[in-house]
Amino acid sequence: MQYISTRGGGQPKTYSEALLEGLAVDGGLLVPEQLPTVDATTLESWRALDYAQLATEVLGLFATDIPREDLAALCAAAYSPAVFSTPVPLTPIGDGITLVGLSEGPTLAFKDMAMQFLGQALEYALERTGGVLNIVGATSGDTGSAAEHALRGKDRISVFMLSPQGRMSPFQRAQMYSLQDANVHNIAVDGVFDDCQNLVKDLAGDLDFKNTQHLGAVNSINLARITAQVVYYFWAWLRATDDLGAAEREGFEVSFAVPSGNFGNILSGFFARGMGLPIRRLVLAANENNVLDDFFRTGVYRPRSAAQTLATSSPSMDISKASNLERFIYDLVGRDPQRVVGAWDDLSRTGAFDFTADLPRFAEEFGIVSGTSTHADRLATIRAVHEASGTIIDPHTADGVKVARSFVEDGVPMLVLETAKPEKFGETITEALGIELPLSDELQTLLAAPQRVTEIPNDEATLRTIIETSALH
Incomplete structure (x- = not known):
């Protein structure tokens, strides 16, 4: 299975290459050359599988360059009971x-369903290549926290997550800004989500900067999220x-x-x-x-x-x-x-x-x-x-x-x-x-925790300086 750009440029990519690349080199988005198909017999054979096993089968149709036993291990780690205590109800x-029910993961949002797999898969791909990756992403609320919780503490990955100042709920801000991991960088932009997303795309479109700083993506422009x-x-x-x-x-x-x-x-x-x-x-x-x-x-x-x-x-x-x-x-x-x-x-x-x-x-x-x-x-x-x-x-x-x-x-x-x-x-x-939802002790502690965030104007040069200063190489 190969992946090509919606705008026709560049060379076809494997799944692992698409995983690390994010936005295509010509500014387009990567898509399968041809969607895999599933017939009724195959679908029925999947009925007794648990979620991690089903993920292995479905993702195996896309990630054909990853050995099946490795993919099964990635899915088992991503969808373990320690991460998702309840299968999708x-x-x-x-x-x-x-x-x-897609919100049974660590950040209580559906983004965990893809992001936990993405975290495992990125680390796997980087270990195989010996590389590093600096994730630059934009969030309107849930993507950022799901990405940060999936990637926190990983040696080969840093996360630079842009969010719009004052546009998220207090809970969403706490989930992101309370993280103290050295590889997590929260950046609040004076603007709306689209401004954050434009900054991400502008950096990804600068191929010299993207390659020099080893930039990648976890927003849904990353095909692995979609699959x-x-x-x-x-x-x-x-x-x-x-x-x-x-x-x-x-x-x-x-x-x-x-x-x-x-x-x-x-x-x-x-x-x-x-x-x-x-x-x-x-x-x-x-x-x-x-x-x-x-x-x-x-x-x-x-x-x-x-x-x-x-x-x-x-x-x-x-x-x-x-x-x-x-x-x-x-x-x-x-x-x-x-x-x-x-x-x-x-x-x-x-x-x-x-x-x-x-x-x-x-x-x-x-x-x-x-x-x-x-x-x-x-x-x-x-x-x-x-x-x-x-x-x-x-x-x-x-x-x-x-x-x-x-x-x-x-x-x-x-x-x-x-x-x-x-x-x-x-x-x-x-x-x-007319009611206040009770919060667990863990969630109350989260909301009260110190927060760490860098506020910047909607300015590409300022963002570039932050990345150049803190990116992994």
């Missing part, structure tokens, strides 16, 4: 909707069909609703569907920064400026420029890199690109539909879910449930990907339910 909440997230779509389908007879299972369709900001999580579902997993619909749920919803409803993609990007009560989705959309566009245009380059040229020149002619294909061919949830919607949804089932959901998951309700179909289970534990967003939960 499915919890019905009524009205045909079931939550897929690791594919696993839980297969897991959720298998668990959702456990009670069906063998004849009923084959081809049995489910739908997934995915709270989305950077289009990485739902892209993994898009890959799973392309591999043959019976997915009827992929429901994209946006918050008030609903650029992606606008695109999938109109065909016109028009990112907003930093000043137009709203601070909301589902802050991890406060994103107006979705990096992973490029991978979808690549398939939309028939995997033609020149058309991808043309779309991004239009975006640079006019601030938008237009695929209205392809609009019917979004739902009919690719199964993607979308909707928007507001602050009032998520409060109402948190209340309704709690009243109906006793379950408390976080505000991002509430966005997913709210939008999912518009697309529930008889006989088609609607699986909503949970994004985080509600404790991470206590203020919103209190506003919705």
Whole structure:
């Protein structure tokens, strides 16, 4: 299995090479030359596997250059009971909707599912090459803490994580800024997430600087993140069909609703569907920064400026420029890199690109539909879910449930990907339910711990100096 750029440049890469490279040399994103496929017989043979074993099978279709016994060891370490005490649970909440519990890891957010594997895989690849890697990433809340907790203390890796000043919850800040590991560098940028993401891409696009400073990525521009997230779509389908007879299972369709900001999580579902997993619909749920919803409803993609990007009560989705959309566009245009380059040229020149002619294909061919949830919607949804089932959901998951309700179909289970534990967003939960969630002694200690962060302006030169001073070589 080889990986190529959405913009046609550079040489094909192995999985391990793609893992270390992050952004492609021509500024595009790496994608499989061809998606692997899974037939019904193979899918059924995976039913009895635990999560680590399933991850080995699914990731083995992508990471063909990693010996199977090594990959199995990486997955066993990533998804051990010491890291994830509970396998991904499915919890019905009524009205045909079931939550897929992805927040059982160390940072209480779905990003742990991919990041724990990524941490193991990066260390493995670097040990094989004898190299070092300086991760430069951007986070709107959960990616940063998941990455830092997966990579902290690793000898061959340093992490430089950019976050927007004042745009995360107190819990999210504490999870990141309280880490005292020497290889973790938290950098708060005076701006929004998109400003942080632009800085990361600018550095990655400077090939001399990238190579000299040994830069890599853990944002969802890193293909390994996307492939690791594919696993839980297969897991959720298998668990959702456990009670069906063998004849009923084959081809049995489910739908997934995915709270989305950077289009990485739902892209993994898009890959799973392309591999043959019976997915009827992929429901994209946006918050008030609903650029992606606008695109999938109109065909016109028009990112907003930093000043137009709203601070909301589902802050991890406060994103107006979705990096992973490029991978979808690549398939939309028939995997033609020149058309991808043309779309991004239009975006640079006019601030938008237009695929209205392809609009019917979004739902009919690719199964993607979308909707928007507001602050009032998520409060109402948190209340309704709690009243109906006793379950408390976080505000991002509430966005997913709210939008999912518009697309529930008889006989088609609607699986909503949970994004985080509600404790991470206590203020919103209190506003919705009038209660304060009790925090464990461990979480109270976390919130009270000293924090270490460097604040900088939205300035590339300042960031370069920090990296040059502290990077591993």
